Amino acid sequence: MAVAQFTNAPCWGVAGKERERRTFVNLSRELPLNGSEVTQTGGHSLVKKRRVSIFGGVSRRCQSISDQQALDFELHTDPYNEDISTSTDGSALHDESTQHSTDSQNLQTELIMLSLPAIAGQAIEPLAQLMETAYIGRLGPLELASAGVSMSIFNIVSKVFNIPLLSVATSFVAEDVARSAGNNSAPFQISQCTGGQYQNGAYERRELPSVSTALLLALAIGVFEALALYFGSGLFLDMMGISSGSSMRIPAEHFLKLRAFGAPAVVVYLAVQGIFRGFKDTKTPILSLGLGNFSAVFFFPLLMYYFHLGVTGAAISTVLSQYIVAFLMIWHLNKRTVLSLPNAHNLHFGGYLKSGGFLLGRTMAAVMTITLSTSMAARQGALAMAAHQICLQVWLSVSLLVDAQAAAGQAMIASSYAKGDYSTVKKIAFFALKTGLITGVSLALLLGLSFNSLATLFTKDAQVLQIVGSGLLFVSASQPINALAYIFDGLHYGVSDFSYAAWSMMAVGALSSVFLLYAPSIVGLSGVWSGLTLFMGLRTLAGYARLSSKEGPWKFLHGDAYKLQVAI
Template identity: 30%
Template sequence: MSQPTIATGRVASPRRIAALALPALVVLAAEPLYVLVDTAVVGHLGRVPLAAVAVGGTVMTLTAWLGTVVAYGTTGRAARRFGAGDRAAAVAEGVQASWSALGVGLAVVVGMQFGGGALAGALAGGGDVAVAAAEWLRIAAFGTPGLLLAAAGNGWLRGVQDTRRPLLFVVGPNVLSAVLCPVLVYPVGLGLIGSAVANVIAQTLSGALFAAALVAERVALRPRPRIIGQQLVLSRDLLIRGVAFQASFLSATAVAARFGAATVGAHQIAVQLWFFAALVLDALAIAAQALVGAALGGGDDATARALARRIGRLGAICGTAFAVLAAAGAGVVPTWFSSDRAVHEQALVAWPWFAAMLPLAGVVFALDGVLIGAGDIRYLRNLTVAGALGGFLPAIWLAYALDLGLGGIWAGLMLFTVIRLIGLLLRLRSGAWAVTGAVRGEERLPA
C-alpha cells in the first residue's frame, strides 16, 4: 500500500510555504534576467540586430507563455496524486505532460522553418530587421522542445514538493548561456546568430535535465492519449484565461498610445513594474498550487481551506509591502526609466492606482494559485473572461471615448482586479473548489 508522502498537519506552515515559494521565485526570475543579458549583448551590435531580437523575442515569449500553462496545469494534477500517497502516478502526470510538450515544441520548430520569415515580416514590416529577425527565429526555435520539456518538468517536480532540482535545472543552463552569449556573438564572430545559438543550448540542456529526472524515476514512459487529452482540456482553459489577460493589456497599451507618446511611455513603466510584482507574487501562487493540490489529493479539505486562508493573508502582506515601496518611490522610480519630464508627470497619474492595487493583487494572485492547485480552472477561466469583458475592456475604451487619460486606463485595471478579487472570495467562501481525491472528476491514472 502507498503511504502518504506529506504530513498534512504541517502543510500550512509559513516555513513550508516559503520553502516552495523562494526557489520558485528564482526559477521565475532566471529567464527574464537572461533576456536582459541577451538584449544588452546584442544591443552593442547595432540598431538592426537589437530590433531583430525584439521582434523574434516577442514570438518566443508566446512559446514561453505556453510553457507556463503546461507547468501550472501539471503542478496541480501531480500534487493531487502526490498528496494521495501515489508518487509514481504524480510522476506519470509529468511523463504525459512531457509528451505533449515535446510534440508542441517540434511543431514550433517545423513551423518556424517554413513560416518564420512571413511572421517576422508581418511583425517588423519588412526590411533588414525582418530578414535578421527571421534568421534569428529559425535558429532560436530549435530550443522550443527543451523549453517546453523544462516547463513540464517544473510542473511535476513542484507537484511532488521537489524545489531543489528545478532550481538547478533552470538556473545552471541560464548561467551557462549568459556566459556563452557574449563569447559566441563577439570572439567567435557569430554576431546575432550567436545569441540564438546560446538560447538553444540553454533550453535544450534544461529540457534534457528534466527528461533525465523523469527517466530516473523508473516509471512507464509510453504516452497515454486519454490522460494527455485530459491535460489538454485543463491547458485549454488556462490558455483562454491567458488570452483574456493578453487582450486586456494590449488594449490598454493601444488606448494609452492614443493619448500621446508621454502617456504610453508612462503606462509602459507602470505596467512593467506591475508585471514584475506579478512575477514575484506568482512564486507564492506556485507554492499554493503544490500544497493545496497535495492536501486535497490526500483527502484533507480542512488543511486545504486553512492553506487558502493563510496564503491569501500572505498575499495581502506581500502586496502591501510592494505598495509601500511603490508609494515611497513615486517621485524617483519613473526617473530610472526615462529622463522625459512629461513621462514623469504622466507616471504620477497612474502611480496612485498602481500602488493602491498591489495589496488587492497580492490576494488575487495567491488565490489564483489556490484554485489552480484545486483544479478549479473552469471557474478561474470564466471569472477572468467576465472581468475582462465586463470590466477592464469597457472601462479602458470608455476612458478613451471620454478623454480620461492614463488615470481612466488604470481605473479600468483596478476594476478588473476588484472583480476578480470578489469572485475569488465568493468561490472560496462557497467551498465548491475544495474537492478531495487524487483527481478532480477523472479516472485514476495507472502508474
C-alpha cells in the same frame, strides 16, 4: 446497517480494501435518523436501524473487523481527521490546541520554504532576457529593435501555450503523488522533494502516469511551436507591424527562425518545472535554471564577438542555454521517477487536454486584455506610451513574487485535496491569502516610496518621468489587489477548478476590455491604468465569489466541518 468500532487499534473497512487510519471528532450529541439506535458490545459500537451516532469526548481507533462484518457493514468517516484525547481534566483541549498550533506552523513554514525558491526561479528568466538584450544592444539600434520584436513574439507564443501546461502538470502530479502515497498495499510512499522512497529509508523510483503524460504533451507542443514559429515567422512579423519593406524585417525573421529551434526545450523544461512543483520541490528547478542561464554568459561573448556572429550568435547562445536547462531538469527528474514510454491506457491525455484547454482560453483572455491596454496607451502618444511601458513592466515584474507564492500554495492544496484532507486545505488556503495580502501591502509601500527613483533607471526624459509619476498610484496601490488575484488563481488550480478559472477570466477580460475601449478617450492614460486595476479587481472578486459559494470544489468550507456520518 453500519458499524463503528473503537479501541486503540488499526481499522479495516470492506474486505480487500486498503487499510485506513480512522479517527472521529468530538461532538456531544446524537443525530437521530429514522428512529435508529446505537448499541455497544465488547468494544464494538453498532449503529442499527439507520442512526448517525456522534460521540462526545472520545478518541479511539478502529479495531479490526472480520470479513463477514465487512460484508455487512460500511464505515464512513469524517475527512477532517481530528484526534481528541480521552482525558477529562482539561488537558485534552490543551493538547489539541497545541497540536493544532504546531500543524498550522508546519504548514506555514512549508508554504514559505516552497515560495522562496520559486520566487528566485521566477526572477532567473527575466534576468536572462535582460542580459541577452544588453549584449544585443551593443551591436546597434537596428539589431536591438529587430531582436526585440522577435523576442516579444516568442514570449507571447510561449506564454499562451506553455503556462497552461505548467499549471496543469503541477496539480495533476501533486494529485498523483498523493494517491501513490495513500496506497498502503505496499511499503512505499512518495516523499516530498524525492519522488519516492521506502519507509525503511531505501530509495526507489516509481513511474507516475501524470509525469509521462506531461512530458509527451510538452514534446508535442514544443515541436508544434517550433514549426509554427519557423514557417510562420513572416506572418507573425506582419501581425506585429513589421512590413516586408522594413529594415528590421530580414534580421528579425532570421532571429525568430533561430529562436524557434529552442521552443521544444522551453516547453519541456517548463513542464518539468511544473512536475517538480507537484513534488513540492521548488529548489531543483532553480539549480537547473541557474546553471543553464549562466552558461549563456559564456556563450554570448564567445559567439557574438569572438566568432563575429552578431545577432545570430545571440540567438544560438540562448537556444543552447535552453537545451542545457532542459537536459539538467530531465536528468534530475530521472532520479525521482522512471522515465519510459508508459502503456497508452495509463496516460492522462484527456484530463490534460481538457484542463489545458480551459487554461489556454484563460491565458489568451488575459494576454488580450493586457495587449489592448498597451494599444490604447499607444494612441495617447509616444511620451504616454513610454511612460505606460515603464509602469507596466514594473507592475508585471513585482507580481512574480506573489505568483510564486500562488504556485507553492497550488502544490500543497492539490496534494491535500487529493487525499480528502479538507481541514489542511482550509488552513493552507487562508494562510496563502493572508501572506499574499501581506506581500501585496508590503510591495505597495515599497513601490510608493521608491518608484520615482526606480523609474530613472529606465529613462532620463523629464516629460516621460513626469507622466510616470502620475502612474504611481496605479503601480503601488493596486499591488494588494494583484496579490489576492494571483493567490486565488493558485487556489483554483490546486483543486483543479480550471473551468471556473477560465470562464471567470473570460468574463472579467470582456468587461475590462469594454472599459479600456472607452475610458482612455475620456480621461487619457489614467483610463488605461484604471482599466488594468479594474481587471485585477474583478479577478479578485471572482476568486472570492468561488470560495464563498456553497457549490463547487470549495463547498466543504461551508458545511458542518465536524459532522460524523456512520451510514448504511
